[in-house]
Amino acid sequence: MRRLNLIQLKVPAGYAVVYNKFYDVEPILSEDSDDFIENWGFFTEDLLQIIKLKIKKGKWYVPEREDTILFDIGWYPDSNINGEYSLQLVDGEWNEIKSISSKDRFVIKEVLEEWMEEQQRI
Numbered sequence: 001m002r003r004l005n006l007i008q009l010k011v012p013a014g015y016a017v018v019y020n021k022f023y024d025v026e027p028i029l030s031e032d033s034d035d036f037i038e039n040w041g042f043f044t045e046d047l048l049q050i051i052k053l054k055i056k057k058g059k060w061y062v063p064e065r066e067d068t069i070l071f072d073i074g075w076y077p078d079s080n081i082n083g084e085y086s087l088q089l090v091d092g093e094w095n096e097i098k099s100i101s102s103k104d105r106f107v108i109k110e111v112l113e114e115w116m117e118e119q120q121r122i
Contacts, residue, residue, distance in 0.1 A: 004042075007105060010113050012120050014053050016062065022048040022073055024105070029081050040079035047085075048073040050112075052119055068092030069119060071112060076101075089115055 007022045021042065028038040037043045052069035053060040062068075072088045085108045089097040100111050 007109050009109060011050065012116055014055070014060065014120055015116060016051050016053055016060075017048070018051055019046065019049040021046070022105070027081055035081050037079050037081050043075040043079055043083065045074040045076060045078045047075060048112075050116070052116075063092075065092035069097075071115065073108060073112070087112055087115075089119070 005024050006020060007024050009017075009022075011017060021044070023042045025039065025042045027043050030036040030038040048071070050071040051062060052071075054063045054067065055061075068091060070090050070092070072090060074086050075083050076086050077083045084101050084103045085105060086099060086101045087108050088099040091097060098115070100108070102108055
């Protein structure tokens with residue numbers, strides 16, 4: 001049996017990965033359905049969340065909701081072979097700052113790493 005690996009991410013200092021099911025795997029079409037993904041557990045709306053931490057007196061902490069910056073990756077529509085990855089950068093009220101969608105997990109990975117580097121400088 002092939003071992004599945006998470007997508008390798010370059011996460012800079014100042015971030016916390018709070019949820020990660022972002023695997024290096026291709027969707028497999030179910031034989032019983034026209035659009036359902038057989039390995040659907042890797043293609044849901046909740047795949048990855050990374051939160052930007054704050055620093056105070058030399059210690060990292062999770063900011064209050066109103067100061068939160070969050071990176072979120074999901075597959076939309078959930079479990080559908082016609083779906084795609086969606087990467088969103090949102091604030092604590094889930095207001096979108098920016099987003100991108102792609103079927104290519106490596107495009108999403110690269111953009112996520114770029115956005116984390118950008119936010120680190122802010």
